[in-house]
Amino acid sequence: MRRLAPRSRRTDRPGPILTQVSAEGDHERVTPAARTSLRPRLSARRFRGGAAPGPDPTEALETGVAVAAGLREPAGSAAATEALRRLAGLCGAEAAGLVRPGLPDSWWGPGRADGVALAGRARGRRLTEAGRTALPVGDGPVLVLAGGVGSAAARRTAAFVADALERARLTDGEAEAEAARLRALRAQISPHFVYNALTTIASFVRSDPARARDLLETFAEFIRHSLAARGDYVPLAGEFRSVEAYLTLARAVLGERLRVQVRVAPEVLPVPVPVLALQPLVENAVQHGVERSPDGGLVQVSGEAEGDVCVITVDDDGPGMSPEHARAVLAGTAEGAGLALVNVDRRLRAVYGPDHGLVIETAPGAGTRIVLRIPRFQPGVVI
Known part of the structure; x- marks a missing residue:
């Protein structure tokens, strides 16, 4: 990789005005005053009146976290049962359970059958019958407490713990969605590219064994990063190596049709970024910007710091596209377009917020530039 040299924007392209397109809307449009968050909103529970919300708010929160952790274990396991015992003790209940519709439930104490039946009647709403209370946890399982929860303080404590469980459940859901998006990206490595790369390597085995060996090692490095990278984040240096x-x-396959410039500032190399945040964008530039042009084209990749933000750009001088098509690409509805850009955009927005998705600058005949603006320091994003 070369050190970043001063770069000027393309000035030799006449004609079309570039339009910036992102999942949040076009650059020319007024930004909506209210934006819809990708994260589900939690139900608000207010403690009314002057009574204290249970024995000890700190203990309730800690117990809620412990219960959430214990109930990640298989239903009926010792960890799940112990978590429910602690919850019942905190609320002064004789029994406690977490009932999952259509799945095995976890229970501690007597009255299991009656508790499960009550959970089935709750149907998404809080329900109290015969000293038993059912508290739905979002739209998922139902928390059931039996006996000794008639006081307002105990009910408030149970609601407080249910909120902690709901937050844990949503966090788990976000993590599962992120893992699914990463699996989808790894599954979208082009078989056509892999076949062409291996065929090209094979063609050098006899005529140029040294080059064949070098290309094979490069191919192994590419596959290792794309398919076997551990963890959710890697240094930007790792993405640039990929x-x-x-x-x-790609140059071995396309020859002189593909021209490449890669420039990166040293200060952004340690910045943690999601795995496979950059390589799919470069592959998109090669496939849609270079391979479709009879004379090939130029792909430029750069990374630089702008204050607390790392700005990464991927340029190609291919045919470009209309703003309408760019919007369809980010929405995943463009005919013949892969889902790699959609997955990268959604992963970035989920990690960094709705203002940090992909931005596409393009116009017919003017090539395409994809811009990522990644915070250099983001809470929770560590390697």
Whole structure:
């Protein structure tokens, strides 16, 4: 990788005015005053009156976290049963359970059958019958407490713990969604590219064994990063190494039709970024910007710091596209377009917020630029 040299924007392209397109809307439009968050909103529960919300708010919160952790274990396991015992003790209940519709439930104490029946009648709303209270946890399982929860303080404590469980459940859901998006990206590595790369390597085995060996090592590095990288985040340096490996293989396949410039500022190399945040964008530029042009084209990749933000751009001088098509690409509805850009955009927005998705600058005949603006320091984003 070369050190970043001063770069000026393309000035030799006449004609079309570039339009910035992102999932949040076009650049020319007025930004809506209210934006819809990707995260589900939690139900608000207010403690009314002057009574204290249970024995000890700190203990209730800690118990809620412990219950959430214990109930991640298989239903009926010792960890799940112990978590429910602690919850019942906190609320002064004789029994406690977490009932999952259509799945095995976890229970501690007597009255299991009656508790499960009450959970089935709750149907998404709080329900109290015969000293038993059912508290739905979002739209998922139902928390049931039996006996000794008639006081307002105990009910408030149970509601407080149910909120803690709901937050834990939503966090788990976000993590599962992120893992699914990453699996989808890894599954979208082009079989056509892999076949062409291996065929090209094979063609050098006899005529140029040294080059064949180098390309095979490059291919192994590309596959290792794309399919076997551990963790959710890697240093930006790792993403650029993967990009360089991909471009080396692509140049072996396309020859002089593919011209490449990669520039990165040293200060952004340690910045943690989601795995496979960059390589799919470069592959998109090669496939749609270079391979579709009879004379090939130029792909430029750069990374630089702007204050507390790392700005990454991927340029190609291919045919470009209309703003309407760019919007359809980010929405995943463009005919013939892959889902890689959609997955990268959604992963970035989920990690950094709705203002940090992909931005596409393009126009027919003017090439395409994809811009990522990633905070250099983001809570929770660590390697």
